[in-house]
Amino acid sequence: MKFFQNLVWVAIFSLSGTVAAQTPVYLDETKPMEDRIEDALSRMTLEEKVALCHAQSKFSSPGVPRLGLPENWMTDGPHGIRAEVIWDEWDQAGWTNDSCMAFPALTCLAATWNPEMALLYGKSIGEEARYRNKNVLLGPGVNIYRTPLNGRNFEYMGEDPYLASEMVVPYIEGVQSNGVAACVKHYALNNQEYDRHAVNVEVSDRALYEIYLPAFKAAVQKGKAWAIMGAYNRYKNQYCCHNQYLLNDILRKEWGFDGVVISDWGGVFNTKEAAYNGLDMEFGTWTDGLTNGKGDAYSNYYLAQPFLDLLKNGTIPESVVDGKVRNILRLMFRTTMNRNRPYGSFKTPAHASAARKIAEEGIVLLQNKNNVLPIRLCETKRILVVGENAIKMMTVGGGSSSLKAQYEISPLDGLKARVGDAAEVMYARGYVGNIDGSYNGVVSKVNLAESRSADELLDEAVNKAKSADYVVFVGGLNKNSHQDCEGGDRTSYGLPYGQDRVIEALSQANPRTIVVLISGNSVAMPWIDQVPAIVEGWYCGSEAGNALASILVGDVNPSGKLPFSMYVKLEDYHAHSFNDSIVYPGLNHQQIYKDDIFVGYRWSDLHKKIRPMFSFGHGLSYTTFEYGKAEIDKKVVRQGESLRVRIPVTNTGNRSGAEIVQLYVSDLKSSLPRPKKELKGFKKVDLQPGESQIVEFEIDESKFSYFDDKKHAWVAEPGKFEILIGSSSSDIRSKVAFELE
Incomplete structure (x- = not known):
């Protein structure tokens, strides 16, 4: 209400208090945007300009109330709209109307190989962001799949720069059609979570331009993204959030980016570099982006009082802050200052339908010996579902992409709902992973407590498997720490929690054992020859169980293809072939990309002794x-x-x-x-x-x-x-x- 009152006040009165002869240029939407930007800039004090450049809360930055310029509100994506947090804390705000629709992870979107699905995804999530009155969606992510240990691969679009480029553009277009800026992240070379706040990446210009930058370039030049987020890591010994080469030389000069550069939360470390090296808006300083924070420290941010002091004493010319403010005003005029913005919509049946459609197109049938799939319900009396991932909520956890979903259909519930009375669907736990289902204030609705031993769980699953027509093992990774989760990489390539043992025992007990992997990364599969069918089920959001069931029983013919290569062992990945920590994960905060341009299939094509388990682009x-x-x-x-x-x-x-x-x-x-x-x-x-x-x-x-x-x-x-x-x-x-x- 305050914002609209300010608009009316400015429209009626001039800044001196006398009746205005006409609407100020910056409020006149018939005027060219750049004229409006210059007019608004000319009316601002130095203090107001600096205030625009840094956060005022965990997820917002101030506007200029005196001029009717609104605040900017960010929200984490890229798979759903994050629940509201307390103004100056990471704890949940306790709202009852901020549970969102959870869309599939971006690995699943990439696996559709369908730009139409990317457009639908972007439009749907953009509508949810707009309804919640956010004007910047912190996503999508397009960092390249260099190692399967990267805890954040599930948020990205695979190993190939062309595939990622073609999929990111329509996502951006869909989001921004709602008057919400897509903030493409993490620019650049943020290809691991281990030591992400300090590691300095050394990479050839050729690999940088051919492998790691094309999706960002497409986002800027084809997708016309309105925002870019800098990465945590360093490149050329400068932090990527204030990096001369990445932000000024490439992003601005080479690509012509006219949007706003936003820091990752806690990614800023120097006032002068932040001032001169391309950063516009600073967020999350003194936090790790998720849990730790320094309360109410916004005036001390690098682009706050320290920046203002250097501007006032002439060390930094005012033209520097003017450049940043122009970019921020451009963001405002494209979003909150656009009175023709759609109103958006939130967790609607249309969004549920979109989430399910994307999931169904992205699920990949990896192996199907003897056509064991689809499950033939007319010939089936009993189906046994085994595995913790059949019941565990996957919208909770994983880092900043953790969601407070309106609902989440588990694989077990999805299969039960689809099978109905046609057959009995039994369940056995099989193994116990991480029973803590809470994350960042969101508590899982599923109780994962278990008192039985691993042997007892295995015996139960094997005994039930012997009498079943089909066994569906639902395992893989999860969103807990050091798996598919922000803040740390996986510690091994194999399946956790003794799942290999369970799968091997089930395959011996029942020849119709189907393995469903819920993950955003490749895993070792020593049992690959023992099971007839393998399905990559990804993290599919609210409609996960319904989508998976439709694939398993054949209502939907699978059409997804892998956006990255799956190899037998970790050493088959080029980054892990050197047995040298300087290549991965880095040594003394230094890392050299000796794998250069030969990432994924580009590497195994050259190396005759390495053959993928499942190739890039594979899907049955x-x-x-x-x-x-x-x-x-x-x-x-x-x-x-x-x-x-x-x-x-x-x-x-x-x-x-x-x-x-x-x-x-x-x-x-x-x-x-x-x-x-x-x-x-x-x-x-x-x-x-x-x-x-x-x-x-x-x-x-x-x-x-x-x-x-x-x-x-x-x-x-x-x-x-x-x-x-x-x-x-x-x-x-x-x-x-x-x-x-």
């Missing part, structure tokens, strides 16, 4: 697809021209399904080392049984280029290339050659 269906011969419209491509690729794809099975057709480019001879192939296109096509469709791609010179760090430029080197069309990075169905002149 309940139907089959046949690829024809790829054709191109020209054999010789001149620089500046585009190339058209066409390939027929046919559904050769007996049910409808969707296939993700992937296009890779291979440079057969180059002056610099290059990957054997790189993803440069993909399309998801829905086909009825027997239906064929011509899938078309258009690729231009940028798809043939590499980054030459000596020239600091992208180079499309003349020579011979191949287009490879496949169902995954290791399942190439057709090739066609061309020459670039």
